[in-house]
Amino acid sequence: MIKSETKIRVRYGETDQMGYAYYGVYAQYYEVGRVEAMRLLGFSYKDVEERGIIMPVVDYTISYKKPAFYDDEITIVTTLKEIPTGVKIVFDYECYNSKNELLNIGKVTLVCINKNTNKMCKLPQWFIDAMHAFF
Numbered sequence: 001m002i003k004s005e006t007k008i009r010v011r012y013g014e015t016d017q018m019g020y021a022y023y024g025v026y027a028q029y030y031e032v033g034r035v036e037a038m039r040l041l042g043f044s045y046k047d048v049e050e051r052g053i054i055m056p057v058v059d060y061t062i063s064y065k066k067p068a069f070y071d072d073e074i075t076i077v078t079t080l081k082e083i084p085t086g087v088k089i090v091f092d093y094e095c096y097n098s099k100n101e102l103l104n105i106g107k108v109t110l111v112c113i114n115k116n117t118n119k120m121c122k123l124p125q126w127f128i129d130a131m132h133a134f135f
Contacts (some may be wrong), residue, residue, distance in 0.1 A: 002080040002134040010072045019035040020067035021074075027060060030093050030108055035077035037091065039111035041130040053124060056091070058061035066097070073098050083131045087111050087120045 004102040014025045034044050048055065068074050083091070089110050095103040114121045 004040055004106045006036045006076045008074055010068050010070055012070050015070045019069055023068045026062055029076050033076035034091050037078040044076045052115045054115050057108055058111050059109035060106045062080045063106055066101055066103050068103050
């Protein structure tokens with residue numbers, strides 16, 4: 001299992017009229033967590049794209065438990081629970097505030113697309129090999 005923790009501070013522009021972190025901003029927070037989790041594997045998302053793979057999101061789910069507020073420091077825990085065997089890769093998320101209270105849980109599914117052909121492809125072997133060090 002690959003587990004990464006990323007801290008983000010809620011900015012004023014990310015809050016709604018109630019002072020809560022706007023619900024839609026969590027997709028961006030999850031992306032930050034996902035990119036940092038990939039860095040644990042030894043490469044950046046930019047590296048993946050330069051190697052000819054793009055990974056669009058095809059599914060995004062979230063369940064909200066508690067709000068985050070302006071200037072709260074939140075921790076995004078990003079987890080890869082299994083090594084993908086096909087074209088999809090699934091990231092699981094948990095967000096916590098500084099009191100370690102669970103704010104939300106989510107899941108994002110991406111697919112691998114060959115940048116040159118624009119067709120789905122299996123996750124490259126070099127990506128899978130990097131994951132094996134954690135499983």
